[in-house]
Amino acid sequence: MDIIETKRLILREWKMEDADSMFIYAKDPAVGPIAGWPAHKSVEESKVIISHFLDHHPYCYAICEKDNINHAIGSIELKINSDLAINRDEAEIGYWLGKPYWGRGYMPEACAALIEYGFLKLGFNKIWGGYYDGNLKSKRVQEKLGFKYHHTTEGLELPLLNEIRIGHVNLLTKEDWLKNK
Template sequence: MILYTERLILRPWADSDAESLYEYARDDRVGPIAGWPVHTSVENSREIIRTVLSVPETYAVCLKEDNKAIGSVGLKIGKKSILDLPDAEGEIGYWIGVPFWGQGLIPEAVREIIRHAFEDLGFETLWCGYFDGNEKSKHAQEKCGFTYHHTDKDVYLTLTNDIRTAHVTRLTREEWEKA
């Protein structure tokens, strides 16, 4: 499936996106704050596309002007979420390359995933989260209507081999419809 916003194309990841993915995912300001390690090579990025990003409801965030992958947004449904959700609920995750920070592109992408989840997939509740110190992610969630739900302390992240505090936010269909 391909989704469109005013400035973006949200489309499935492809092997041909490996160079673009590496360009942005090698920056240590991107992955570690989101809970994953920096990418080490184009081949590493290609492997991540094949093993992590090429799953249903995970999209490359691309500018309409050139269709180049500059970030990612996705929806983990039910038990595929780290929150162990019911099947009618999902968890949204996202990141974007540093040159595109502060332009409102991730809130734009997330709003489209929210619309898709509620209107096309019939979800009742969506979840999101951020780790301590990731104020940009917190603000993106607030812009999209998510509100604080709870905090999980001492969350072990296998990909980065560290322990963090995670703040979980929520948006219900009812809240979204009222907004």
Template sequence: MQLVTMRLILRPWRESDAESLYAYARDPRVGPIAGWPPHTSVEYSRQIIRNVLSAEETYAVTLKSENDRAVGSIGLLRGTASNLPLREKEGEIGYWIGAPYWGRGLIPEATEELIHHAFVDLGLENLWCGYFDGNEKSKRVQAKCGFTYHHTVPDVPWPLMGDIRTEHFTLMTKGQWLVQKAAHL
């Protein structure tokens, strides 16, 4: 499945995306703030595509103007697929984009499309997002897309990075989304 916005195509990851993934995911400014270590090789990136990014409802973020090159990722984990204690009709959205594309509004655009897909096509009732202390870019994306602060969990052991983190959670209900959507018509 593909999701299309004005500037983006969100499509499934392919193993042939490994070089592009490595080009952006090796940057230490990208992964650690999102909770994963920088990629160390193209082969490591290929393994991440096979084992993580090939999950259902996980999409490569590609710009229409850049020949289908993957420049980021966005995904939706539903119900028990999430690490959060979600019910069947709930989902968690996660995302990142390569540093050269920061500040262009691309991830909010991708997130808004995934929100629409989650509520309209998949029939979800609640969407969650999280961000770690210090990840102001992710916090801004969530606020811009209409998520509202819900709660904070301090002292979360984070094995992927071998540290302890504070995680903040935001929520959007389908009802809130419908009100926002109506206000922008």
């Protein structure tokens, strides 16, 4: 897995040693549920999640500030073979960030770097982005990056939260990305 560097951030592979920092942010009920997953209940749960990332998600990165690369403050991923990214030249971007780091422009910065990596290094031609109704921060990140509205789906089941939600889907093509780069 490549390390991706931005002006202020390092995107690197998750390590089991990141469980403590993941738990600090993932236990916050303002972080996970808006993205569709429950707040973590223990460091052990965070370890299980990290283990799953390492085993099954080849493009899932811990987000770290450059001056503290051993402290993960969030996560970002290009998911392949997801509900949205069904073709080999497509991926779906997903992300979350610890609440103390909201409002600093970190997520658009991290997403821009991973999108560039996905288009130029991994050869994707489409990157999908989604967010649940009410997650205006995620919507705004995608707008800043040039994603275009594609469709809305009602009645999405979120079994981890035992909820039904409305989901909004956006798309960024490599062609559009290159035009606006």
